[in-house]
Amino acid sequence: MAISLASAKTTTSSTSLETPSREIRRLMTLLEASQALSGTLDLRAALHRVLEILGRHHGAIRSTLALLHDDDKEIVVEAAEGAVKSNARARYQVGEGITGRVVQSGKPIVVPRVSREPMFLNRAAERPELSSEELTYISVPIVLNRKTVGAMGVDLRFKADRDYDRTVKFLNIVASMIAQALKVQRLIESERQRLVDENTHLRQELKERYDFSNIIGTSGPMRQVYEQIAQVARTNTTVLLRGESGTGKELIAHAIHYNSPRAKRPFVKVSCAALPESLIESELFGYEKGAFTGAQGAKKGRFELAEGGTLFLDEIGELNVTTQVKLLRVLQEREFERLGGTETIRTNVRLITATNKDMEHAIAGGAFREDLYYRLNVFTIFVPPLRERKPDLLQLADYFLEKFSREHNKNIRRISTPAIDMLVSYHWPGNVRELGNALERAVVVCDGQVIHAHHLPPTLQTAEASGTVTRTTLSEALAAYEKDLIQDALKTTRGVRAKAARLLNTTDRIFNYKVRKYGIDWRRFKI
Numbered sequence: 001m002a003i004s005l006a007s008a009k010t011t012t013s014s015t016s017l018e019t020p021s022r023e024i025r026r027l028m029t030l031l032e033a034s035q036a037l038s039g040t041l042d043l044r045a046a047l048h049r050v051l052e053i054l055g056r057h058h059g060a061i062r063s064t065l066a067l068l069h070d071d072d073k074e075i076v077v078e079a080a081e082g083a084v085k086s087n088a089r090a091r092y093q094v095g096e097g098i099t100g101r102v103v104q105s106g107k108p109i110v111v112p113r114v115s116r117e118p119m120f121l122n123r124a125a126e127r128p129e130l131s132s133e134e135l136t137y138i139s140v141p142i143v144l145n146r147k148t149v150g151a152m153g154v155d156l157r158f159k160a161d162r163d164y165d166r167t168v169k170f171l172n173i174v175a176s177m178i179a180q181a182l183k184v185q186r187l188i189e190s191e192r193q194r195l196v197d198e199n200t201h202l203r204q205e206l207k208e209r210y211d212f213s214n215i216i217g218t219s220g221p222m223r224q225v226y227e228q229i230a231q232v233a234r235t236n237t238t239v240l241l242r243g244e245s246g247t248g249k250e251l252i253a254h255a256i257h258y259n260s261p262r263a264k265r266p267f268v269k270v271s272c273a274a275l276p277e278s279l280i281e282s283e284l285f286g287y288e289k290g291a292f293t294g295a296q297g298a299k300k301g302r303f304e305l306a307e308g309g310t311l312f313l314d315e316i317g318e319l320n321v322t323t324q325v326k327l328l329r330v331l332q333e334r335e336f337e338r339l340g341g342t343e344t345i346r347t348n349v350r351l352i353t354a355t356n357k358d359m360e361h362a363i364a365g366g367a368f369r370e371d372l373y374y375r376l377n378v379f380t381i382f383v384p385p386l387r388e389r390k391p392d393l394l395q396l397a398d399y400f401l402e403k404f405s406r407e408h409n410k411n412i413r414r415i416s417t418p419a420i421d422m423l424v425s426y427h428w429p430g431n432v433r434e435l436g437n438a439l440e441r442a443v444v445v446c447d448g449q450v451i452h453a454h455h456l457p458p459t460l461q462t463a464e465a466s467g468t469v470t471r472t473t474l475s476e477a478l479a480a481y482e483k484d485l486i487q488d489a490l491k492t493t494r495g496v497r498a499k500a501a502r503l504l505n506t507t508d509r510i511f512n513y514k515v516r517k518y519g520i521d522w523r524r525f526k527i
């Protein structure tokens with residue numbers, strides 16, 4: 001009969017004194033087991049070693065170690081040693097057999113005489129020794145953070161004088177050492193998994209941010225830009241990006257780099273406007289220790305950091321004249337020295353610059369060196385302002401709508417027709433950046449599934465821009481809102497007026513009257 005430890009004491013003789021050599025063997029076992037478990041990160045190999053040590057020092061005829069798997073539903077034998085039949089990983093349900101019961105209860109089970117245990121009957125074939133000798137089976141739980149996560153079972157020769165209490169205590173110590181090793185391994189595994197997830201996420205983010213296909217817009221002018229990007233990306237040519245603020249110059253600089261043979265090397269950005277004149281040189285070229293007061297150590301400049309990759313000099317039009325001279329030399333000779341340094345450093349960097357300034361004007365006024373300009377202006381891409389590519393506007397608006405809805409956890413489906421009209425008639429001096437900001441604001445203030453005209457920022461709500469919301473009286477504002485709702489309903493029902501009337505909970509007669517009153521062309525909603 002299987003007995004729990006409490007009864008084991010009373011039903012078995014625990015009279016014999018442990019011989020010193022047995023104690024020493026036990027200590028040896030523990031020492032070797034702890035070495036096996038701490039010596040490797042391969043847990044399965046370590047578990048085999050521990051079981052093998054139990055066999056060698058402790059006379060275990062066979063031993064198995066089983067762990068809970070699959071959301072705690074199944075127990076799988078992870079390691080087995082000794083006279084075991086096959087290497088197949090046996091499986092048990094929680095509560096099934098002795099292993100299943102130990103895992104379920106978290107308590108050890110001792111079977112002094114296996115031949116008398118009904119639960120072993122159907123597995124008698126696995127223990128051929130039983131025909132000639134009696135066996136004792138002991139299973140102890142593996143407990144991790146107060147939860148039973150497995151069991152270790154051993155077959156021992158039956159000895160009438162065996163002290164089950166001490167044997168169980170000893171096996172419990174081995175089990176707790178295994179639990180510690182499991183804990184470490186699971187921590188390592190979860191940390192590894194976290195790093196893998198983070199890495200996948202970052203790669204995805206990088207790809208999304210800088211992938212060519214992430215530049216939205218299929219208008220004629222943009223297609224021309226894509227062609228130029230594709231042409232120049234595979235070369236080492238210096239590129240100048242020109243265009244108004246917010247047109248996507250930085251996005252294009254990324255696209256060139258990430259589609260070039262230098263893609264796996266660094267992309268380094270320096271904003272010439274963000275750094276004070278005194279700092280820009282040391283930032284670009286680095287400095288040696290003691291080059292100036294405060295230079296306590298040597299520092300690499302951005303040119304060195306971008307080695308083999310791309311250096312993006314944003315707002316190049318703001319670069320001061322002294323630095324312009326130094327930059328010109330780098331472009332001509334492909335070499336420079338750190339500030340305060342004497343060693344000449346060779347550089348292999350593709351340069352991309354960007355500006356929204358009128359460079360010709362700056363040259364005429366003496367603020368920008370003409371010779372440098374010609375070196376930068378090898379391949380120029382003009383990025384068109386948003387107002388010159390109206391077809392892109394709606395695509396971009398949809399893109400931002402989806403992006404910000406996701407970011408702000410909202411379920412906004414579309415933009416109402418009057419709001420679209422407003423977007424289209426506005427002149428967008430801040431270009432794509434301004435459009436993105438306008439849509440983010442709209443998403444934040446929108447409380448339904450549709451962006452309406454009144455969700456758009458006040459700068460768009462001018463008479464020229466919309467003609468809908470600048471009126472001051474309440475009745476006019478309501479009328480504008482009503483018109484908006486009607487157009488919206490027509491859009492939803494694809495121009496079916498009866499359905500639209502029902503959607504707004506009004507009659508066909510009133511609906512048609514309002515459609516005529518507001519001069520809404522319902523046919524344009526038909527598909």
Ligand SMILES: Nc1ncnc2c1ncn2[C@@H]1O[C@H](COP(=O)(O)OP(=O)(O)OP(=O)(O)O)[C@@H](O)[C@H]1O
Nearest residue numbers: 215216217244245246247248249250251356432433
């Ligand atoms: N075609 C586009 N598709 C998607 N997003 C775009 C596009 N063009 C610009 N953007 C977005 O608009 C914002 C402004 O773009 P970017 O910073 O590249 O402009 P810029 O030309 O460098 O402006 P500035 O001259 O002011 O520095 C960014 O958030 C960018 O992701």
Ligand SMILES: [Mg+2]
Nearest residue numbers: 249250314354
């Ligand atoms: Mg920029």
